[in-house]
Amino acid sequence: MKSLAELAAIRDKMAQTMNLREENRDTDKIKIVVGMATCGIAAGARPVMNAFVDEVNKRQLKHVMVSQVGCIGMCRLEPMAEVFMPDGSKTTYVKLTDEKARRIVNEHIVNGKIVYEYTIGAAEK
Amino acid sequence: MELARSHVLVCGGTGCTAGGSENLIKSLETEIKAKGLDKEVKVVRTGCFGLCEEGPNMIIYPEGVFYSHVKVTDVPEIVEEHLYKGRIVKRLLYKEIVEGDVTKSLNDTPFYKKQMRIALRNCGVIDPENIEEYIAMDGYRALGKALTEMKPADVIDVVLRSGLRGRGGAGFPTGMKWKFAAASPGPKKYVCCNADEGDPGAFMDRSVLEGDPHAVIEAMIIAGYAIGSDEGYIYVRAEYPIAVKRLNTAIKQAKEYGLLGKDIFGTGFNFDLNIRLGAGAFVCGEETALMTSIEGHRGEPRSRPPFPAVKGLFGKPTILNNVETFANVAQIILNGPEWFSAIGTEKSKGTKVFALGGKITNTGLVEIPMGTTLREIVEDIGGGVPNGKKFKAAQTGGPSGGCIPAQHFDTPIDYDNLIAIGSMMGSGGLIVMDEDTCMVDIAKFFLQFTVDESCGKCAPCRLGIRKLLDILEKITSGNGEMEDLDRLEELCVHIKNTALCGLGQTAPNPVLSTLRYFRDEYVAHVRDKRCPAGVCKSLLTYEIDPNKCTGCTLCARNCPVGAITGELKKPHVIDKSKCIKCGVCASKCKFKAISKK
Numbered sequence: 251m252k253s254l255a256e257l258a259a260i261r262d263k264m265a266q267t268m269n270l271r272e273e274n275r276d277t278d279k280i281k282i283v284v285g286m287a288t289c290g291i292a293a294g295a296r297p298v299m300n301a302f303v304d305e306v307n308k309r310q311l312k313h314v315m316v317s318q319v320g321c322i323g324m325c326r327l328e329p330m331a332e333v334f335m336p337d338g339s340k341t342t343y344v345k346l347t348d349e350k351a352r353r354i355v356n357e358h359i360v361n362g363k364i365v366y367e368y369t370i371g372a373a374e375k
Numbered sequence: 376m377e378l379a380r381s382h383v384l385v386c387g388g389t390g391c392t393a394g395g396s397e398n399l400i401k402s403l404e405t406e407i408k409a410k411g412l413d414k415e416v417k418v419v420r421t422g423c424f425g426l427c428e429e430g431p432n433m434i435i436y437p438e439g440v441f442y443s444h445v446k447v448t449d450v451p452e453i454v455e456e457h458l459y460k461g462r463i464v465k466r467l468l469y470k471e472i473v474e475g476d477v478t479k480s481l482n483d484t485p486f487y488k489k490q491m492r493i494a495l496r497n498c499g500v501i502d503p504e505n506i507e508e509y510i511a512m513d514g515y516r517a518l519g520k521a522l523t524e525m526k527p528a529d530v531i532d533v534v535l536r537s538g539l540r541g542r543g544g545a546g547f548p549t550g551m552k553w554k555f556a557a558a559s560p561g562p563k564k565y566v567c568c569n570a571d572e573g574d575p576g577a578f579m580d581r582s583v584l585e586g587d588p589h590a591v592i593e594a595m596i597i598a599g600y601a602i603g604s605d606e607g608y609i610y611v612r613a614e615y616p617i618a619v620k621r622l623n624t625a626i627k628q629a630k631e632y633g634l635l636g637k638d639i640f641g642t643g644f645n646f647d648l649n650i651r652l653g654a655g656a657f658v659c660g661e662e663t664a665l666m667t668s669i670e671g672h673r674g675e676p677r678s679r680p681p682f683p684a685v686k687g688l689f690g691k692p693t694i695l696n697n698v699e700t701f702a703n704v705a706q707i708i709l710n711g712p713e714w715f716s717a718i719g720t721e722k723s724k725g726t727k728v729f730a731l732g733g734k735i736t737n738t739g740l741v742e743i744p745m746g747t748t749l750r751e752i753v754e755d756i757g758g759g760v761p762n763g764k765k766f767k768a769a770q771t772g773g774p775s776g777g778c779i780p781a782q783h784f785d786t787p788i789d790y791d792n793l794i795a796i797g798s799m800m801g802s803g804g805l806i807v808m809d810e811d812t813c814m815v816d817i818a819k820f821f822l823q824f825t826v827d828e829s830c831g832k833c834a835p836c837r838l839g840i841r842k843l844l845d846i847l848e849k850i851t852s853g854n855g856e857m858e859d860l861d862r863l864e865e866l867c868v869h870i871k872n873t874a875l876c877g878l879g880q881t882a883p884n885p886v887l888s889t890l891r892y893f894r895d896e897y898v899a900h901v902r903d904k905r906c907p908a909g910v911c912k913s914l915l916t917y918e919i920d921p922n923k924c925t926g927c928t929l930c931a932r933n934c935p936v937g938a939i940t941g942e943l944k945k946p947h948v949i950d951k952s953k954c955i956k957c958g959v960c961a962s963k964c965k966f967k968a969i970s971k972k
Contacts, residue, residue, distance in 0.1 A: 251633035252641045254519045257510060264511030270382055271436045271500060286461040300415065303380040315437045316380050318461030 269312050280314045280359060281334040282306075287321035293328035294347070301351035302331070306359075314359055327373060333358060342370040379417040381458060384434045386499060388423030388585050389578070389617055390739075391430040395447065396420075399431055402447045406454040416458050422586015424499035426486060428738040429469055434481075434499075441481050443469040485755050486737050491718070493726050494542075494579075494702035495742045498586030503621050506628040509589040515634055517705035521597050522642045525708075530601040531557055534704065536712035538724030543569055543660075543697030544775065544801045545877070546723070546790040549704075552694050555684035556602040559692035564604035566595050567688060567695040569665060570611035570618070573657040574773025575824060577804030579728040580698035582740050584611065584618035587702065588625035592648060594696075594704035596635065599646045602694055606647050610665050613652040622650055657774075657828035661876045662695045664830065675832045676876035697802065699728055719745030723789030733770075733806035736761045746787040749779060753807055764809035768892070772801025774821045774828075775881030777888025778814065797888040799881070813910035814893040815900055819847045821885040829878065836879030839870040843886060851911040855901035864890060909971050912956045916972050919960075921946035923968035930960035930969060 251257060284290070284299040302316045322330050327344035333354070334340050341364055343354060350368055357363045366372055385391075385400050403418050424432050429443035433453075440463055442453065449467055456462045465473070471484040481487055492498075501508040509515070521530050535550030556564060568591060572580040584591065595607045611619055626648050629635040637645045651669050658664045659674040666688045668674035687693025703725060707715045716724045723745040729752065732738055736758030743752060749769055753759065760766050768778040777798035779786070786792050790800050808817065822844040831837045843866055846859050867883035874880045890897060899905045906914040919930070919939075924946040931939040931947055938954040941947030949960070949969075961969040 251515070251639065254523060254640065257515055257519055257640075260507055260510045261513070261516070264507045267379070267382075268501070268508060268511040270379070271384070284461075286459070288460070291460070299380065303415070317437055320460060320462045 266307055266310060266312065270315070278313065278336040280311075280336065282314065282316045282355075282359075283319050283332045283334065284316070285320070285322045285328060285330040286318040287325075289321055289325035290328045290330065293325075295329035297348050298329045298331065298346045298351045301348040302355065305352045305355040309355070309360065311355075311359060314355075324370075327370065330370075343368045344370050344373045379415060380437075381416045382436045383416060383418045383458070384421050384436065384499065385418065386422070386424050386430060386432045387420035387503075387617070388427070388498075388582055389615075390423065390427035391432055392617060394431040396431040398447050399433070399445060399450060402450040403454065406450055407458065410454055410459055412454070412458055419502045420504070421501060422498040422503050423495075423582040423740050425490075425495070425740040425742075426469070426737060427740065428736065432469075438463070439481060441469040441472055442467040485758065486739075486741075489747065489751055489756050490742050491726050491744050492742045493706050493715075493718075494583060494590075494699050494728050495586070495740065496706070497590065498582060498740075501587065503586055503588055504624045504628075506589060506625065506632060506634075509587070513709060514589055514705075515593055517708035518593050518596055518634070519640055521600055521708055522640045522644055527557060527601045527603060530597060530708070533708060533712045534601070537707045537715040538712075538719075538722075539700065539703055539707060539715065540723065540790060541697055542699035542703075542727065542800075542802070544772065544799065546800055549696060549700055552684060552696070553598060553601050555682070556604075556692045556694045559685050561692055563606075563689075563691045564602055565688040565691055565693040566598045566602070566604050566607035567666065567669070567693055568595055568607065568609040568698060568701060569660060569662070569695055570609055570615075570698045571653045571660040571665060572612065572615075572698075572802060573655075573660045573828075574775075574802055574804045576730060576732040576806045577773060577802050578730045579740065579803045581615050581618050582730075583698050583702050583728075584615065585621055588618075588622045589629065590705060591622075591698055591701045592625055592629055592635070594701035595648065596639070596646045597704055597708065598694060598696070598701070600644055602692070604694075605645045606649070608649050608651055608669050608688065610651050610653055610659070610669055612655055614655050619650065619652065626650070656830070657824070658830045658876070658878050661878055664876065665695065666693065675830045676878070678875060699803070720787060720789045720792075722791050727788070727800065727803060729803045729805045731757050731805050731807070734760050734764065734809040734812070735807040743788075745789045748785050748787055750784045752788070752805065753784075757807065760807060760809045764811065766807065767810050767812055768808045768814065770798075770806040770808065770817065770885075771804065772799040772881075772884070773804050774824050775799060775877065775884055776801045777884045778808070778817065778892060779888075780892040782892075797884075797891050799884070811908055811910070813906050813908040814889040814896050815847060815851055815906075816908075816910045818885045818889045819844065819851060822847060822882070825878065825882040829882075833873075833875035833879060835870045835873040836875065836882065839866060839874070840879070840882050842866060843870070843883065847886070850897065850900050851906070852913040853900075853904045857898075857901055859901065860890065860894070860897055905972075915956050916951060917949055917954060917956060917958070917961060917969055918972060919947050919949055920968045920970065923966050925966055925968075927965070929963050929965065933959050933963045935959065 306314045329346045330344050332342050433442045531553045539549045540546040653659050659668045661676045664674045664676040683693040728742045768780045829836045926944040938950045
């Protein structure tokens, strides 16, 4: 270790990993929850979740947590994911794919613009 | 690894390891791999979470779900349900976080709510064998700050102003120690860490070393910079194999990262660390004996002065601090002395780690701000005395400390208050005793320990404590006289005043404090030849109540010495000359007809 910068570099590299271990309740974090029941997994929820995790890590989004839940209840629309904002608002996305997940991270999480065409409202019209 | 979406933290402290957590980790890794989750889920072996009573323990993030009493057979369900499908395995949840249908945060449970973790901040959070995880939690940043932005005198000043006092027992101000050593002239000085934790029931230092070894290493380097030393020794018990292994790993990694060795942070400052294993002699926790032992001699204390700050290890100026003391240092440098001194009481700053043991629901490791009352520790955090028994006393300070009775339950705990009520902080063992504990027997237990552990160098300790024990044995065997109580007190005072080192000077404390608060129990033993708690065998008698006895013969058949006789379906009697008071009859009787008095 020859400089403080070197130390800081290691710290930043590890920050995302360690960030996961903070208590995630009642914080100001954005939560992405992927439906991972049998129906979700069968419809391809696993690659979707991995895409979320990958994209969040790539962009070093420390305020975002990716988690999983059981069956949300609309198995025909799986793979599904819900985005919870710190203000309590919720957006439900349906029939997701790897690419759609990445776009949601880029547009909704990073830029704050809901991707309406993927939401449950658009699918149910 | 960077992509892991979930971390499974498994406690790898000694308690949970004994409960089988190594097998849990192996099984988890196998199951996770079988489900193809090994790229998404990372299994981390951490240090102690503190809730040893509930072990083996496991926390799964990001949800922060706490599973307790986990067995290897539970692992497939956890992997299938929680990690694969995202459904929490409710039956394994730590009981305190379940409230009806909802689970609450671990930080809201009674055990964790009143705690404040500074020395234990990384225990149970990071992988102690991965230096990068420590760095991620601001590790070695305090060292960087000290070396690049502060002068040695500034470091000492910060530690002084923080009010940090030695966590090993006596509570000497840490900054003063450093100041004295820094003022001692000489090119060669040493930094020593006392990890020879010897009090029965204490395991704070072990947990810090197992859970966060780098915190100690970082602080020792900072101390080296402060006093002008380039070499340190950690003296740790050989009975702590996990701690020794993790320390060795940590030192190796620190060297690889250039945090130990030459020219640290490019400042030209050098520091190296060595480990010495102690053979488990209690006296080697005393500072002069510890240094004598490091030098390779028989671990015996010597008289002070000269103090180690002037003439210590290998005759050079030396500081010796306890593991927990060191574990606070980096946080003080980072957050400032004002932050630290805002915590705690007027003369005792910061927090203290306690190892809760004895008759208490939540056996484990807790860290509380100084000034927390004994009641809060025992009842709120510790969950109270189990089986509906009554709290009688708490023992702090191990064989050097004393017993705190129920009347001082609301005393805020700090160094000075504990001394005022006849005990001492000690290293932090806190043993809870219920109504079934005989206080004379407890005093005897600790004296047996100090008699065994006395190094024999000075007569007051070698002979005096032996004599104290003889008197106690006389009392508990029913042969005591009232004059014995005065003899005990007189002898205690002499030993305290004349023994060479801390071991002898404090060894009478268990006797003095029990005499002070539980004199009636001593009197009952001596005058009435009775042990009120029913512990001292020589003073017990077992009797069969003829009104309750149905003559089932169960007791007679189980008595190992054939002391019980009687006809079938008629009340039995115990022959007291034969009875060895083992209590088997009373535990076998289905009609509660046998009582001990």
